[in-house]
Each structure stands twice: as structure tokens, then as C-alpha cells.
Amino acid sequence: MYPVKYHKPDTIDDAVAALAAGNEALVLAGGQTLLATMKQHLASPGDLVDIRGIKGMVGIRTESDTLIIGAATTHAEVAGSDVVRKHCPGLAALANGIGDRAVRNMGTIGGSLANNDPAACYPAAMLALGATIVTNTRQISADDYFQGMFTTALDEGEIITAVHVEKPAKAAYAKFAQAASLFALVGVFVADGPHGVRVTVTGAGEDGVFRHEGLEAALSSSWSAEALDGVEVSEEGLNSDMHGSADYRAHLIKVMAKRAVAAA
């Protein structure tokens, strides 16, 4: 790894200042992707700003029907939280399927969302649940937040502080994991929530997470796995690589959607 200067500010203001003053500074939230890419010299920030020491960054609570998860909350904490399990069991189950136990103990929801890996699990949940991404300067709807693979609405120096998730009536996630990386070869999140019926797909799209209109329309008229039988899932715009062809991924989208509906 190239030399780096580490900062651990106590406040969001100090974090913003450290990011601005640093040399190509990056936020360190859990490091399970960032440190790995730094070791491979794919990222070489001069400064790292660790946000885990900032008050309020870690923790899970509800305010009336809204679940609030601090950005530096780990996947293991989300998976094991009684509050999350009660509010949206599908989200807790999703967190429990990210990587392995050791990775879940360090990786954070804010880190995953800021990175927006096209095969990550959390983006599918946030988009399907119509979540709000809260930063140090504003609130961004998930609809506006995800802007293609590894691309988000975040400005330079903007830091995610929390996510807000309204309680859905039903929600679940089904993932066909790529066996070595445990990322989604295809992951589908289905939700019947305050933002209507939504079906989102991760791992399959050439441009990252997306909503599938055909599956949404079918589920809106009848919430059942059988309702999806007649839906055509096109392979257009889907990834084709050594792990799976586009038509295989298209097939998996429907299978995972049906499994998710059955689990919801």
C-alpha cells in the first residue's frame, strides 16, 4: 500500500475539513472494499478520513414508522438488530448475506452506498424501499442517488451520515451469489411499501442497480410468485461475463424475484 495519512475526527465538521485539506482524501467507513483496492494500488488517497469516531454515525433507531441507520453501522449490526428485524426483516436478512462474518463485522452500510458497486446488495434494498440517503448537507431520495456503476449523487467531500427507511408492508431479497466473491451474480429485492410495489435488480445490469417495470407491474396487480410467470425479462442491458451470460442473468432475475416474493 502507498503511504497514507490517517485522520479520525470527532465531528462531521472536522471530517469535512480534513477531506478538503487532504491530498485526494477519501472517507474510510469500514474499509472492506477501499483497503483492498488500496493494496492493489487501484486507489491511492494521500489521506484517509475515518468517520467511525463521529458521534451519531453508528446506531439503529426508529422515529414513528421510519428506520434510521447510522452510516457507519456495520452489516453485522444491521443483521443482528431486533429493531431492523421488526421493521423490515428482509433488510436484516440481506445484511446477513453480505460477504462473510469477518467482513460483516467491519463493512458499513454508508460505505457500501457511497461505493455503489454494481453487484452490491444494499443499493437494491434502498431503491426498492424508496429510502432516503442523508448526508452532511442534504437528503437524497434513492431514486436520485444511484447514477450508474460506482457513481452516485454525492458531491466531492459530501459524507453520508444515515439512511432513512419507511416501514414496508412486505419486503424481501433473494440473491444468487457469485461463489467466490459472494457478491450478487443476480440479486432481486421486492417491496410493497409507502412508495408502492417495487422490484429492483443488482448484479445483473451493465449500469448497476435498476428497477424492473414489467415485474413491478405484474406484482402490483397480484402479489404472488405465479403472477411473475408471464413476465418477459429481456437480456438487453445485462452483463455478460465469465460468471454468467446475459440470458442466464435474465433467467435468474425472474427466479430470484419469485423467491423473494415467496420469502416476503
Place this chain on the structure above:
Amino acid sequence: MTNVKMKVNGKAVAREVPDETLLSEFLRENLRLTGTHIGCDTSQCGACVVHVNGKVVKACTTLAVSLEGAEITTIEGLANGDLHPMQVAFNDNHGLQCGFCTPGMIMAGVDMVTRYKAEGRELTPEAIRQELEGNICRCTGYHNIVKSIQDAATRM
């Protein structure tokens, strides 16, 4: 450079290290605790798994400087005079061949037994296989590792 202070295997330690020092490097090169192995260095194999404040963590994907004040347990800190029941179980069940992945397997095994017991859940062979997702062994085919952890669960 930062003077990093933590507690490793019950002993307070402090070392002046570059900020980019990984916990795995800190343990092996600065503290000479070479039981924590570096297998893949890409967070996949789990040979470097240690306990940080009671939780399993991949030491190769954590900066030492970020663990100021943390309590770390490595494979060297597990035996207390006698071998830990997990170590005995790996010995009795032939849960290793070359032994390279074993420190990580044992640290992961201790964690899963402790966690399942605390939550009152049964640690079935299927659950052990699921929990070992982040630990790779290229010799054993895993059967005896699963048996070892199952056996240890009855002794811990």
C-alpha cells in the same frame, strides 16, 4: 507515523508505525506474532482472522492505526497453559493438513461457537459450513474442520 497503542492477548503494546500498516503487518512484523497468517492478502481466505474487541475481523483488511485502544486476541493468545478446547478438537479430529489456514479457522471456530451459544442457537454442521464462508482451506476438503468445530462446541 503514529504511535499505535492496543492490548494484544491481554498485554498492553505500543509501536510507532506508518499509518498504512495493516493489522496483519502490525501483528507479524512489529509484534513478531507470526501465528496470524497472510494467505491471499485480498480479504478472501481468512488465514489472518483475529478477534478485535471480541469480533472476528480480517487483519489484512484493517489499519492498525484505526484500532487505537482495541483489545486483540490472536491464535497465540488462545491457549491458557493448556490448549484451548478448539485447538484440542482440531488435533483430535485431524482438522488440518498443512496447517496454514488453521489459525484463522480456529479463531473463526471459537467465535461461532461462542456466538451461537450466547444466542441459544444450535450450531449445526450446515451452519458451520455457512459460517466458514470466509475461511478457505485447500487441503482438507473441510469435512474434518466441520467435525472439529462441532466437537469443540461440546467442550467449550
